[in-house]
Amino acid sequence: MAKKSTMMMAVAATAAAALTLSACSSEGGRQEAAGGEGGGGEGAGTPEINVSLITHAAPGDTFWDIVRAGAEENATKNNVNLQYTSDPDGARQAQLVNQAVDQGVDGIVVTLAKADAMSGAVERAVDAGIPVISINAGEEEFADMGVITHFGQNESIAGEALGERLQEEGLEKPICVIQEQGHVGLENRCAGVTEVLPETEILYVQGTDMPSVKSTVTSSLQTSDADAIVGLGAPFTMTIIEAVEETGSDITVASFDLNAELAQAIADERVLFTVDQQPYLQGYSAVDAIWAYHRGGFTPGGGQPVLTGPAIVDGENIENVLAYAEEGIR
């Protein structure tokens, strides 16, 4: 034990010494005083309302940061007290909705990825007279539950858009990389791609383990004669790029969704394009719709879902997107 603690002290001392020497990095790192909080603006002047945003986000998924950023920005604008919770398990997400109903919130924004599990809780909210808006997933089911409207992207249409774009580029045989087996939305995207390009190959990777993602993609590149590879989420596409560049393959990389690094990779021409569903808009519009409902009983969409995508981001329009991606809203 004595040996171990001496060693630990030595390490701590080294770290402390390095700190006191102020080994400041010449580049990167946190920037001090990074300006005011984004958004803000004047309040709407309406009384404060409480809104719950309840998603099926797995903890640690960057995509939901962007949804949340949009919702929070609108909440600040419209004097909304926003409470964010999430649970990837359908039954537990339903409990969160029930909790919000018990709290007597003024509005609920919910994702319906597991619509069957959610329907009971959502209908209970609707019966209690709480306006409910669905986002991201649940396009088919929202109307039956009495949800006012749905903001999201039709995953099949998004998949088809990606397939068509690949076709324009003369690419016929993509690999569609799914990071979560059995996820309906992801399967639909790849099904959409397959609809346009029947030779599409589907590859499953274990999304919770990046080294495994990388080496599975490498194995696939070593055996396949595909001419394109498609990541279904920005962090996974970044790993796919690594694998492609290390195997020296000349395969084209395309993607769904967006984050700052992926935007940079598109600017650097390492990725041809991405299909963005503009998650910021989902969070923003949903909170806005709740506010508008209280303001004047408005119901957007006319019983139809409001599509927030697909929006294709490629070398042509990346300049307009890059800065916003770095800000964390694209």
Added chain:
Amino acid sequence: MSSTTATPDTAAPPAGSGAGADERVAKRSLFRTLLGRPELGALVGAAALFVFFAIVSDVFISPAAQANVLYSASTLGIMAVGVSLLMIGGEFDLSTGVAAISSGLVASLFSWYFATNVWVGVAMALVVSLLIGFINGLIFIKTKLPSFIVTLAMFFMLAGLNLALTRLIGGSVSSPPISTMDGFELGRSIFAARIPVFGVDVNSTVFIWFGMVLVATWVLMRTRVGNWIYAVGGDAEAARAVGVPVTATKIGLFMAVGFCAWVLGMHLLFGFGTMQSGEGIGNEFFYIIAVVVGGCLLTGGYGTAIGGAIGAFIFGMSQRGIVYAGWDADWFRFFLGLMLLVATVINLTVKKRSES
């Protein structure tokens, strides 16, 4: 457990047993010696699996594919080194998967927040990783709860801390990119380099893994600490009675696991630039599977570090082999379960036979 079968046969027989004709110190035939090796079952399994995939896929035996299999095995095997030592010492650690992520996050967030050289963060991460191991060990010793429960609690706490602190400090659920910061390239050239060997690029984690297995094997076979590890895993009370420092050995083992988590965490950080704070959950079971497949007994006191390495290699082969063979990945987990079952049954049979 009987210490004569558990200690590797290279170790000296217990001194003072006297009688030269004692059957316990009689020379064993080569066959029986081989049969008594804990890793035998795994080795046979690995060879069979290798031949099998070599037949069903022509790419599988290419050097590039093997480099990829080894890489896959190494990211698992690095943790399996610590986990196997701990399991031989009679304990479990369920916090390993998220602890590796914690380590990478500490390095990344610390150096980013204070805008220091990345290596300051790397040193901090080592301190934190060893500390996590120390706390696991200390709580285990003080409360006398099963290590299963103690480390399960640590698993949840770390998973929560990873998410909460990453968001609190970095403002996002993934760590901020640090690839342009000072010291990053050096880190990459150690923890995630591509080293050309016979015309193929092999990831540096493979060599780190081999190195760690060798060190662990040396410790187990040739040092007093190694004997202590087998002793505390076999019967902690008996070990204490003969003067083995049980508390220090167990805490040290948890810290060794912490060290492995640090090595893996650094690979994740330097290999991928940013860390996703929600990752790593579930990986702890894969490390345990690799170690069990490699011939360590869940009850402790029996097994080797090389066994864990073979287990990791089997894992890497099946994970990648399924893709090389072009099979439906839906079956992967089924194979994994089947493999685990077969491996443990073989181990049990082999052990019984060598004892009879």
